[in-house]
Amino acid sequence: MTGSRGKSVFIWTVTWFCVITLSAPTVIIIGASFTAGEIIQFPPDGLSLRWYDALIGQTAFTDALWRTLYVSLVCTAVSIPAGVLAALATVRYRLRFRPAIQVYLLLPFTIPLVVSGIGMMVWFGELRILGALWPVGVGLCVINLPFMIWAVSASASALDPELENAAANCGAGPVMVFFTVTLPAVTPGIITGALLMFILAVNEFLVSLFLTDSRTVTLPVQIYNSIRSVITPDLAAISVVYIVLALAAVWLLDRLVGLEIFLKSR
Amino acid sequence: MVDVRQISRRFGDTLAVDDATLSVRRGDFLTILGPSGCGKTTLLRMIAGFLEPSGGHILIDGKPMDDVPAHRRSIGMVFQKLALFPHMTAAQNVAYPLKMRRFERGEIAARVDRFLKLVRLDGLGSRRPHELSGGQQQRVAIARALSFSPDLLLLDEPLSALDKKLREEMQLEFRRIQQELGVTTINVTHDQREALVMSDQIVVMDAGRIEQDAAPEDVYQNPSTGFVARFLGMTSVFSGIVVSQTDAGPTIRVGDREMHGRAGCAFKPDDTVECALRAEQIRILEAGDDGCDTQVVATVEQRIFEGDRVVYQVRVPALADATLYAFDHDPLQHRRHGVNSTITIGWNAADLFAFPVEPAT
Ligand SMILES: Nc1ncnc2c1ncn2[C@@H]1O[C@H](COP(=O)(O)OP(=O)(O)OP(=O)(O)O)[C@@H](O)[C@H]1O
Numbered sequence: 001m002t003g004s005r006g007k008s009v010f011i012w013t014v015t016w017f018c019v020i021t022l023s024a025p026t027v028i029i030i031g032a033s034f035t036a037g038e039i040i041q042f043p044p045d046g047l048s049l050r051w052y053d054a055l056i057g058q059t060a061f062t063d064a065l066w067r068t069l070y071v072s073l074v075c076t077a078v079s080i081p082a083g084v085l086a087a088l089a090t091v092r093y094r095l096r097f098r099p100a101i102q103v104y105l106l107l108p109f110t111i112p113l114v115v116s117g118i119g120m121m122v123w124f125g126e127l128r129i130l131g132a133l134w135p136v137g138v139g140l141c142v143i144n145l146p147f148m149i150w151a152v153s154a155s156a157s158a159l160d161p162e163l164e165n166a167a168a169n170c171g172a173g174p175v176m177v178f179f180t181v182t183l184p185a186v187t188p189g190i191i192t193g194a195l196l197m198f199i200l201a202v203n204e205f206l207v208s209l210f211l212t213d214s215r216t217v218t219l220p221v222q223i224y225n226s227i228r229s230v231i232t233p234d235l236a237a238i239s240v241v242y243i244v245l246a247l248a249a250v251w252l253l254d255r256l257v258g259l260e261i262f263l264k265s266r
Numbered sequence: 267m268v269d270v271r272q273i274s275r276r277f278g279d280t281l282a283v284d285d286a287t288l289s290v291r292r293g294d295f296l297t298i299l300g301p302s303g304c305g306k307t308t309l310l311r312m313i314a315g316f317l318e319p320s321g322g323h324i325l326i327d328g329k330p331m332d333d334v335p336a337h338r339r340s341i342g343m344v345f346q347k348l349a350l351f352p353h354m355t356a357a358q359n360v361a362y363p364l365k366m367r368r369f370e371r372g373e374i375a376a377r378v379d380r381f382l383k384l385v386r387l388d389g390l391g392s393r394r395p396h397e398l399s400g401g402q403q404q405r406v407a408i409a410r411a412l413s414f415s416p417d418l419l420l421l422d423e424p425l426s427a428l429d430k431k432l433r434e435e436m437q438l439e440f441r442r443i444q445q446e447l448g449v450t451t452i453n454v455t456h457d458q459r460e461a462l463v464m465s466d467q468i469v470v471m472d473a474g475r476i477e478q479d480a481a482p483e484d485v486y487q488n489p490s491t492g493f494v495a496r497f498l499g500m501t502s503v504f505s506g507i508v509v510s511q512t513d514a515g516p517t518i519r520v521g522d523r524e525m526h527g528r529a530g531c532a533f534k535p536d537d538t539v540e541c542a543l544r545a546e547q548i549r550i551l552e553a554g555d556d557g558c559d560t561q562v563v564a565t566v567e568q569r570i571f572e573g574d575r576v577v578y579q580v581r582v583p584a585l586a587d588a589t590l591y592a593f594d595h596d597p598l599q600h601r602r603h604g605v606n607s608t609i610t611i612g613w614n615a616a617d618l619f620a621f622p623v624e625p626a627t
């Protein structure tokens with residue numbers, strides 16, 4: 001009796017500790033962003049939207065936000081065909097050197113981001129595309145692609161190969177089999193992977209730092225630049241924009257595939 | 267209509283199908299019957315075009331299928347695990363082969379209706395497979411395989427996952443649909459009852475080889491090998507030695523008894539043979555009963571009550587302690603024989619088959 005009560009007290013203590021430590025920074029930032037004062041503080045010094053207003057006035061931030069969204073879309077758009085084909089190839093076909101290919105595709109995980117960043121900076125420089133915005137998206141896609149492959153592989157390995165035989169038996173040629181059976185079966189994985197890729201690209205700082213310059217700076221880099229001068233509550237406001245983006249992605253994921261599927265596929 | 271000529275398939279060291287030859291007439295229902303792992307699915311997949319044979323040819327309507335990919339063969343298949351498309355409704359599943367084969371839109375709608383009705387699923391067309399019961403899913407798979415009027419229907423143990431009652435209903439249903447549409451069908455099963463009930467022709471397979479290819483009655487009454495005899499029905503098998511051979515059949519010595527039998531081939535004296543007796547052909551004799559060619563005294567070892575009949579497992583000292591099975595089809599009317607009691611059993615010479623001893627495999 002007392003034992004089980006002690007246990008539940010313990011479990012609840014741990015749970016609340018985790019909930020509070022995980023959410024405290026978010027709560028503090030959200031609170032601080034609504035301050036009416038001049039410095040970031042919690043609890044906020046009065047309530048106002050003045051820092052959001054200030055944010056909209058600063059083209060440095062708004063331009064960086066649009067560039068970030070553009071880069072993230074490029075990254076997601078490139079990752080879908082690349083990730084789907086790579087995942088299907090390694091899961092569904094008896095490739096030669098399959099283990100080697102799988103390890104190769106996971107390489108971006110094992111290389112420190114600084115190294116990837118420098119490598120891509122040098123290489124893009126050679127190709128004379130360093131100043132453009134879209135290569136940043138491609139670069140972010142390269143370093144995060146394993147997430148996409150991972151998500152699609154999870155649903156591809158759940159696909160019964162007999163379904164593809166059944167489709168062929170129904171008269172579908174290989175291309176039709178792919179579009180009518182294989183692709184729908186891995187769609188939950190693609191959606192999951194695409195949202196992950198998008199969020200990761202929105203947040204990626206280190207590699208973006210190497211690949212952008214003053215004309216193509218993206219939001220994480222812009223935030224970094226501004227904390228090097230004065231820290232004002234508009235940083236808290238831009239952080240809230242991030243939080244809203246992430247929540248929107250999670251909401252979208254739930255609407256499209258259901259969160260249980262997302263959590264189960266991990 | 268379908269000709270399978272000396273087809274083989276090897277997986278590494280195992281020869282899953284070994285030199286199989288069979289043919290099906292248009293409109294017939296053929297069943298491939300054999301124990302688990304004997305190569306039935308492998309044979310079917312080669313006919314469907316999912317697997318390349320290692321040797322031999324398949325002809326459909328006289329045309330060799332060697333270079334025809336699966337999606338260009340006019341074959342409908344019901345898979346062992348059904349393989350319904352989970353992201354489509356029942357009606358979309360049935361419409362899928364029609365769309366792939368570019369039927370007109372009006373025709374597709376008409377056929378989907380017609381085939382859902384044929385398998386008695388009208389009204390359930392808008393459900394996804396997981397919203398249907400096992401038997402209903404089964405019927406969606408059948409409708410999908412039939413909707414485009416294939417030349418040939420392949421069934422890979424589609425009924426094996428169902429309970430006995432539903433399975434027996436579906437067997438008759440299959441037969442009804444098959445005869446209604448007149449579609450040539452190859453069915454695969456390891457259920458002898460299913461094979462006997464449904465088929466025009468039965469092919470018995472063992473370890474990749476075809477043992478017998480004949481009508482159901484023939485396979486049951488004139489098995490060509492000991493394997494076939496043992497596989498169908500409840501059969502007692504014991505070995506003996508041929509004493510003499512006449513046109514009527516061999517005389518065989520088993521233990522201290524000599525008896526007449528029947529055989530598919532001629533034996534020489536001193537050949538070792540296997541004798542097979544079907545349980546329903548062994549009679550349990552009361553005192554004074556006469557008229558069996560062979561009579562022996564046996565000890566009851568086990569009495570198995572199966573509801574509609576009782577199976578007696580008996581030991582016969584005179585036949586070198588052979589174990590035989592006999593049925594009592596009317597246990598209420600007959601005397602009950604307890605374990606260890608002694609009974610007299612008998613059978614006719616025509617019911618004792620003799621086979622050459624199979625080479626050890
Ligand atoms: N892809 C494969 N690779 C290797 N061996 C295989 C493969 N498919 C089948 N086999 C082997 O070939 C033999 C025949 O298999 P098959 O699936 O045709 O049996 P089956 O008669 O359909 O059995 P069941 O009644 O259990 O379905 C088996 O010994 C099996 O292990």
Ligand SMILES: [Mg+2]
Pocket residue numbers: 306307308346423
């Ligand atoms: Mg099988």
